[in-house]
Amino acid sequence: MPDPTVNRRPGRGPRAAEAIFDTTLRHLAERGYARLTIEAVAQESGVNKTTIYRWWPSKPALLRAALIHARVLDIDIPDTGSLRGDLIALTEQITRLLTDGRTEPVARAMTAGTGLPDDELAALTRDFFADRFSREQPVFIRAAARGELPADTDPMLLLDLIAGAVWMRVLLRREPVPPDFARDVVDAVLPR
């Protein structure tokens, strides 16, 4: 159990959590999972390793928390007044995460999972994307309330198409992202 006398943000970890998460993701990107160690993360984050172990008792637990809670991987859930506007804003944020020099290597390392036992990698990526998906729900709830979402629309399929297109274009095809890419992607998948 965490020590209740430690000053902290509830549920998010110790005060140094942000520094710990940033170091964890940077080490993951630079060294790969196999050479990621709680000791090195603690040292570089300026905390005692027992502080990390108190909150996250294992390397997978620490990485999971960093992927889900690090501000650098955060997305703002848009509320532009239309489903189209919200999805374009989401697509632009996904594009930024997959092209920014700080976050692109993290996305690549997470996909690869090199050095992770396959079941741990599966659990990590599943948890990460399930958390994203649940955070994106308000976009679809508001769209349904506005009557913009046909009853047979599958939000997960829409998001797989949108996020997948960015992933393909940027990380796999390695082609440049045209200025109107977000708009074109969204217009291709929204019911007309």
Add this chain to the structure above:
Amino acid sequence: MPDPTVNRRPGRGPRAAEAIFDTTLRHLAERGYARLTIEAVAQESGVNKTTIYRWWPSKPALLRAALIHARVLDIDIPDTGSLRGDLIALTEQITRLLTDGRTEPVARAMTAGTGLPDDELAALTRDFFADRFSREQPVFIRAAARGELPADTDPMLLLDLIAGAVWMRVLLRREPVPPDFARDVVDAVLPR
């Protein structure tokens, strides 16, 4: 220059090319790029390493040839008589490549590129997907000839959406692929 007296399939490499490609991809998946060696590939494929060097003078050249020419990563370009039918067949093949136990680890290793200098990885993935894209062109040429393809349709965007959705669902989100996934993906992106 390759020795012209060696019996070979023109342009594809020596007679043992298929075994060499298979071993290359398996070693990539099992060991990662950094520990992939031409020596080990030669030994396990039953050829002399000079045979490999004669055709592919470097590790990136060998891996590039394996990714582009290995039968295990091949796709049949469908010709079902409709754009919808062709795209569903393509989507099913992409799903198979990303779920089959022999090819899924290759796809993952290629995405990750762990151990590859970033410019070599970029060149490899760019070449691989450019080759795929050029092979898929007949689907769109035939669709245009049948009048099925609106003039403003971007085939690369369609393929990014389709392949990206499979990639997201299978390798990233780690959710099961429903039986009608290929059909649903294609119906979501085809102009109605």
